[in-house]
Amino acid sequence: MKISELAAIKEKMESVVAIRQGEKVEQKERIHVLICGGTGCTSSNSVKIAESMKNELEKAGIADEVKVVLTGCFGLCALGPIMIVYPEGIFYSAVKLEDVPEIVNEHLVNGNVVERLLYTDEVTGKHVHSLMETRFYKSQKRVALRNCGAIDPENVEEYIAKDGYAALAKAITEMTPQDVIDTIKASGLRGRGGGGFPTGNKWQFAANSVSDKKYVVCNGDEGDPGAFMDRSILEGDPHAVIEAMAIAGYAIGADEGYVYVRAEYPIAVRRLQKAIDQARERGLLGKNIFGTDFSFDMNIRLGAGAFVCGEETALLASIEGKRGEPKPRPPFPAVKGLFGQPTIINNVETYANVAQIILKGVDWFTSMGTERSKGTKVFALGGKITNTGLVEVPMGTTLRTVIEEIGGGIPGGKKFKAAQTGGPSGGCIPAHLIDTPIDYDNLIAIGSMMGSGGLIVMDETDCMVDIAKFFLEFTVDESCGKCTPCRTGTMRLLELLEKITEGNGEMEDIDRLEELCDYIKSASLCGLGQTAPNPVLSTLRYFRDEYVAHVKDKRCPAGACKRLLTFSIEADKCKGCTACARKCPVGAISGKVREAHTIDTAKCIKCGACIATCKFGAIKKG
Amino acid sequence: MKKKMTTVTFTGTPEQEQKLDAVIAKYGKDEGAIMRILQDAQEIYGYLPIEVQKMISIKTGVSLAEIYGVATFYSQFSLNPKGQVAISVCLGTACYVKGAGPVMEKICEILGVQPGETSADGKFSVDATRCLGACGLAPVITINEDVYGKLKPAEVKDILAKY
Numbered sequence: 009m010k011i012s013e014l015a016a017i018k019e020k021m022e023s024v025v026a027i028r029q030g031e032k033v034e035q036k037e038r039i040h041v042l043i044c045g046g047t048g049c050t051s052s053n054s055v056k057i058a059e060s061m062k063n064e065l066e067k068a069g070i071a072d073e074v075k076v077v078l079t080g081c082f083g084l085c086a087l088g089p090i091m092i093v094y095p096e097g098i099f100y101s102a103v104k105l106e107d108v109p110e111i112v113n114e115h116l117v118n119g120n121v122v123e124r125l126l127y128t129d130e131v132t133g134k135h136v137h138s139l140m141e142t143r144f145y146k147s148q149k150r151v152a153l154r155n156c157g158a159i160d161p162e163n164v165e166e167y168i169a170k171d172g173y174a175a176l177a178k179a180i181t182e183m184t185p186q187d188v189i190d191t192i193k194a195s196g197l198r199g200r201g202g203g204g205f206p207t208g209n210k211w212q213f214a215a216n217s218v219s220d221k222k223y224v225v226c227n228g229d230e231g232d233p234g235a236f237m238d239r240s241i242l243e244g245d246p247h248a249v250i251e252a253m254a255i256a257g258y259a260i261g262a263d264e265g266y267v268y269v270r271a272e273y274p275i276a277v278r279r280l281q282k283a284i285d286q287a288r289e290r291g292l293l294g295k296n297i298f299g300t301d302f303s304f305d306m307n308i309r310l311g312a313g314a315f316v317c318g319e320e321t322a323l324l325a326s327i328e329g330k331r332g333e334p335k336p337r338p339p340f341p342a343v344k345g346l347f348g349q350p351t352i353i354n355n356v357e358t359y360a361n362v363a364q365i366i367l368k369g370v371d372w373f374t375s376m377g378t379e380r381s382k383g384t385k386v387f388a389l390g391g392k393i394t395n396t397g398l399v400e401v402p403m404g405t406t407l408r409t410v411i412e413e414i415g416g417g418i419p420g421g422k423k424f425k426a427a428q429t430g431g432p433s434g435g436c437i438p439a440h441l442i443d444t445p446i447d448y449d450n451l452i453a454i455g456s457m458m459g460s461g462g463l464i465v466m467d468e469t470d471c472m473v474d475i476a477k478f479f480l481e482f483t484v485d486e487s488c489g490k491c492t493p494c495r496t497g498t499m500r501l502l503e504l505l506e507k508i509t510e511g512n513g514e515m516e517d518i519d520r521l522e523e524l525c526d527y528i529k530s531a532s533l534c535g536l537g538q539t540a541p542n543p544v545l546s547t548l549r550y551f552r553d554e555y556v557a558h559v560k561d562k563r564c565p566a567g568a569c570k571r572l573l574t575f576s577i578e579a580d581k582c583k584g585c586t587a588c589a590r591k592c593p594v595g596a597i598s599g600k601v602r603e604a605h606t607i608d609t610a611k612c613i614k615c616g617a618c619i620a621t622c623k624f625g626a627i628k629k630g
Numbered sequence: 631m632k633k634k635m636t637t638v639t640f641t642g643t644p645e646q647e648q649k650l651d652a653v654i655a656k657y658g659k660d661e662g663a664i665m666r667i668l669q670d671a672q673e674i675y676g677y678l679p680i681e682v683q684k685m686i687s688i689k690t691g692v693s694l695a696e697i698y699g700v701a702t703f704y705s706q707f708s709l710n711p712k713g714q715v716a717i718s719v720c721l722g723t724a725c726y727v728k729g730a731g732p733v734m735e736k737i738c739e740i741l742g743v744q745p746g747e748t749s750a751d752g753k754f755s756v757d758a759t760r761c762l763g764a765c766g767l768a769p770v771i772t773i774n775e776d777v778y779g780k781l782k783p784a785e786v787k788d789i790l791a792k793y
Contacts, residue, residue: 048766051777085766233722236763271669271706272762309662310669312704313760329662330696331703347661390724390765397766428723464723478726488703616732620784 021169046081080244082157156244175363196382201355213342217350222262232431235462246283252359265306334534377403381447430459433539435546471568494537581626713755722761
């Protein structure tokens, strides 16, 4: 492809972009219906909804006037499946298969919006017509996610319509490799996958290494449980990653790339492969791109389920087909990486920023964010939060804005207790720090870390000791076993936490936890071990009283640790219906019909079956 | 990750072996081929018994120790045959705080198995899986290709009865 052809495609496709920005365009396909085809919405039937929509359009005789597109994730997963109708931008949420005929006949044929499927603002109680008007979107700034939910990810021309591959063209025809590196350096872009290492510096190291063969690798091994932004980018805008990897290849002098993706993400893998094939067909990958002497091609490698492979040296070992065990650094991958050659490894979200920086410039990028953390960050909001989903905000946005405004607060009138960031490597941020501006350095200072951007919200019914135990179970399972402090140390940590949550803890165990955390942090080789104690340390720092309550009072204040609960029946609420007594698997409940029952706590195994059975709310745990 | 060896007798067919040969012919010469061969071999056989690992070792010349090392390292590789009905319970953080633990307990209680095991009749297998990325639907389980979201333990019984 020549640069002039790229411009021609963009011109041809401009009406597509225009109609989705609300402009009325004179063309045959006067309506565009965008349906989320991300993993979340696909799980709730969105692909079938798209098929059914096409059938209904045929029946209504307007199939050629309406374009139905399966996009990537819109972000508001809690309300999926999501559908947007352009040019008006009408936003339908929680669409069901049976709603499709009504949408087609009422809205698309007769032009009447189906009010009952509109999103209702939780504060004003009014229907909201467009996605951008929702409180969820208002405070967001979408850079890495700019095309997710806006284009058909399986059509390279729609990507080109949104300035796709223009950055690659600019880089390889107007800039020297060093110009590209200097631009990325000046932008202050830092790795979005965890550590926050300056991306430009990484590229510079690899560019400085002398070798005939170099590699560009993309880390799509999104292992942090609860983070799904990389998957969404690969599903919704795969070409953005391909374009950025090619730019990186030009900058460091590499001609080959690998994307390492989790095998658990089949939709992402399929769309990425399709995008690579299309880019190759159009000459956007391959030999002599845009008629220059720059050549670049890439392949996908599937992970096989090992959290440690998110660590860069382990990831490279895995691409080489070996056990994904980390190696000591130096030598850093920029000097000796994949197959022994200089290699750069960046995360999916990091790459998703690159083309925009090249096109829109350093000043635009550095205008967002804080002094040492530039640009935006995508967070996967999950847990006890109303608007579960993906949000992208400028660095430095406070946790309060993300949770209360964008996230819509905690459901069920419960109280916010803590937010967990950084997954198994991060920590819990307590409620009193909710006004902390989120950036790399602030999170480290309060004992957590950015990680890949998972943000799990917890309410008063979540026990912090139990959460620490949950993460330790994860790390014990995922420790690769190479270093003893991590392999054995995390196991011992878990045993101590189990002891405490089962009510057998002693006060000395809390000191032992701290001592052991310190050893594991200082003596492990890779990031997994070095950060594994963080969930314990941060909960000890902010919720020490909960640990003490478990140990001294044998009580779980949140009511989550089963072994520490006692079940009792409130006599005035009990009607004596005997339902619980019949349900109890160990016969611990006794009482006469129509008289208040009692629970024999010595026999009770705390299974909770009685609570689930009681219609009168008479059984209390605590 | 701890893995148990299977006690089920291996019943590979010549057709399966032919498919395996084709896979090895396709990837065999690439650097780093072993993982891709194992991934495809698991597609063919449904799991990776030691017999299949031995075949791959002989056909590629890569030592069995190395192959076994890779097969036991990654959680996706299974040394045990899966049930006809493969149940995966997401134990990502979002699902965990929304009650994936009790859902898992209920499934195991009904089927009489532990996570990672297959029921005695070979019909159901239950696995804990890492984040599926459908956190909006937490807690989530998948049964074969079907996804069930926002699950409550009380709903498990009716869902299992469908299979």
